[in-house]
Amino acid sequence: MARHGGGRGWYGKVIGAALGLTMLATGASVWVTQAGTAGASSPKATAPNAPRPDVKPVSAAIAHASEEGERGLNITIDDGPDPVWTPQMLDLLRKYEVKATFCMVGTQAQAHPDLVKKVVAAGHRLCDHTVSHNTAMDKDSQTYQSKQILDAERMITKASGGVRPMYYRAPGGAFTPYSRELAASRGMRPLGWNVDTKDFELPGTDAIVATVERELSNGPTLLFHDAGGDRTQTVEALRRLLPRLKEQGYSFGFPVR
Numbered sequence: 001m002a003r004h005g006g007g008r009g010w011y012g013k014v015i016g017a018a019l020g021l022t023m024l025a026t027g028a029s030v031w032v033t034q035a036g037t038a039g040a041s042s043p044k045a046t047a048p049n050a051p052r053p054d055v056k057p058v059s060a061a062i063a064h065a066s067e068e069g070e071r072g073l074n075i076t077i078d079d080g081p082d083p084v085w086t087p088q089m090l091d092l093l094r095k096y097e098v099k100a101t102f103c104m105v106g107t108q109a110q111a112h113p114d115l116v117k118k119v120v121a122a123g124h125r126l127c128d129h130t131v132s133h134n135t136a137m138d139k140d141s142q143t144y145q146s147k148q149i150l151d152a153e154r155m156i157t158k159a160s161g162g163v164r165p166m167y168y169r170a171p172g173g174a175f176t177p178y179s180r181e182l183a184a185s186r187g188m189r190p191l192g193w194n195v196d197t198k199d200f201e202l203p204g205t206d207a208i209v210a211t212v213e214r215e216l217s218n219g220p221t222l223l224f225h226d227a228g229g230d231r232t233q234t235v236e237a238l239r240r241l242l243p244r245l246k247e248q249g250y251s252f253g254f255p256v257r
Contacts, residue, residue: 194219
């Protein structure tokens with residue numbers, strides 16, 4: 001699973017004061033409650049991966065397999081929601097009766113709660129893709145990783161009307177053992193991919209389709225994007241691929257949890 005996508009924080013720099021990315025002068029950790037308010041306690045008492053009674057922990061292993069089995073495929077769509085491209089992709093998914101997993105950036109979900117609700121209403125699943133899409137977040141502190149994951153979880157859940165993300169995908173694949181364990185403790189299975197369509201590079205619709213057909217034997221989880229640039233090519237590639245893959249006997253579902 002190679003790294004992909006834009007650079008560090010291409011959705012804009014996260015404001016440290018707003019996200020609480022510093023430690024208190026007393027040495028106590030900064031944390032975020034389920035309601036989203038900041039508080040402080042001892043590091044031991046507020047360990048971010050401590051069990052929580054309101055969520056069921058899942059495996060911290062990075063998921064690739066499909067719940068649909070050997071002929072199952074997972075369509076995963078990253079970086080949105082976007083008011084231009086997400087509705088077009090939802091229309092295609094509805095037309096071909098395909099379910100997908102939307103890996104949402106927290107700031108995007110916060111800006112477009114109507115789209116988050118439409119994704120949920122259509123039967124798709126949500127995935128936490130951090131607050132600011134920092135593809136180098138694995139080089140940052142555990143405090144920073146925690147804030148990126150937990151704040152995005154809160155933002156997406158609020159935007160959806162209360163539906164929690166079921167997965168966590170690190171931007172660019174920048175997972176760490178800590179971030180995987182943290183996400184899993186919050187009921188979000190770390191989610192990888194097998195086929196990187198490279199659609200973010202705008203290689204052309206033909207190239208995106210060819211990449212999927214060439215690399216499909218690598219595994220069932222396909223990576224697309226609905227934000228971060230012009231996604232005309234992605235929309236057209238899905239328009240070709242979805243019926244073609246169905247005709248080949250594949251079914252579409254969700255990654256294992």
